[in-house]
Amino acid sequence: MTNVLPDHAHLWRSPLLPDAELLTAQYYAQEFAPHWHDGYSIPVIQSGAQRYRYRGTLCLAGVGSIAAINPCEIHTGERATEHGWAYRAFYPSVEWMQQLASSMAGRTVDVPWLTDGAIHDAELASQLAQAHQLLEAGSDPLLAESALTRAFALLLSRHTRNRLPVQATHADTLRVERMKDRLVADLSLPLALSELAAAVDLSPFYAARLFSRTVGLAPHAWRNQMRLNRAQAALRQGQSVTDVAALLGFADQSHFTRHFKRAFGIAPGRWRL
Missing domain, CATH: 2.60.120.280 (Regulatory protein AraC)
Known part of the structure; x- marks a missing residue:
C-alpha cells in the first residue's frame, strides 16, 4: 500500500x-x-x-x-x-x-x-x-x-446555532494613539495583542477592530511598517542589515529582507549602498 x-x-x-x-x-x-x-x-x-x-x-x-x-x-x-x-x-x-x-x-x-x-x-x-x-x-x-x-x-x-450580533465600532482617537505609542515603545521586543488591548482597557477583538478600522492597517502590520521605516534610516547611517534586523525585532535577516523588499521593492542590502 x-x-x-x-x-x-x-x-x-x-x-x-x-x-x-x-x-x-x-x-x-x-x-x-x-x-x-x-x-x-x-x-x-x-x-x-x-x-x-x-x-x-x-x-x-x-x-x-x-x-x-x-x-x-x-x-x-x-x-x-x-x-x-x-x-x-x-x-x-x-x-x-x-x-x-x-x-x-x-x-x-x-x-x-x-x-x-x-x-x-x-x-x-x-x-x-x-x-x-x-x-x-x-x-x-x-x-x-x-x-x-x-x-x-x-x-x-x-457558524453558531444562534446568530451572534457584533457590536458597532465607535471612533476613539485617544485609545488608538495610545495603542500606537505602545506598539512603538520598544520595537525589538515581542508584544501580544492581549497586552496591547489591556493597555487601553479593551478586549483583543475590539482593540484590533478599532485600530484596523481607524488606521487602515492591523496592529501587527502597522508595527512592521514602523520597523521598516526606522530600518531605512538605520541603513542610511551605514548599519549592517544583520544589526538592523536584530535591533528592530525581526526574527532573522531573511524575515527582515522579505518584509523590506515587499514594502519598498528593493533588498535592504541595496538600500544601504
Whole structure:
C-alpha cells in the first residue's frame, strides 16, 4: 500500500490560547473510541478525510472542512480514505470561547453552540490553518494572536446555532494613539495583542477592530511598517542589515529582507549602498 500517512501527532500549548491544547496530527490506523472534550474541538482537515459519528449522525469532513465538536459532546473519528487523514486542531476552553463571543457582542452572552456536522467554509478553514501555523511557529505573538482572534471571530459570526450580533465600532482617537505609542515603545521586543488591548482597557477583538478600522492597517502590520521605516534610516547611517534586523525585532535577516523588499521593492542590502 502506498502513500499511507503514518500515525503521528504533535501536541503543544501556547500562552496566546490559555487553558487549551493544539494538535498537528496525521493518522491512518487510529480509530478514536467514543469520547468527549470539556472544551471545544476545532480540527481543520489538511489532507484525506475523516469520518466521525456525532450527535446521532455519521459525518464526513474532507480537505478544507472543519469537523467542529461542541463541549462535552460524544464523538468518534477514523479515516474515510485509503490513505488516512491529516489535520490541525484547536481545543479552546468554554471560557475563552464565551469571552470572545461576549467581546464581539459587547455584552455577556451564553456559551456559543457551533452548528452540527462538518463546516464547509474555505475562507474560515484557511484563516484557522494560518493561525494554527503561526501559533506553532511562535515567532510573532502580535501577528499570531491577531490571526487567532480574527479566525475564531469569523467562526463565531458564521457558524453558531444562534446568530451572534457584533457590536458597532465607535471612533476613539485617544485609545488608538495610545495603542500606537505602545506598539512603538520598544520595537525589538515581542508584544501580544492581549497586552496591547489591556493597555487601553479593551478586549483583543475590539482593540484590533478599532485600530484596523481607524488606521487602515492591523496592529501587527502597522508595527512592521514602523520597523521598516526606522530600518531605512538605520541603513542610511551605514548599519549592517544583520544589526538592523536584530535591533528592530525581526526574527532573522531573511524575515527582515522579505518584509523590506515587499514594502519598498528593493533588498535592504541595496538600500544601504
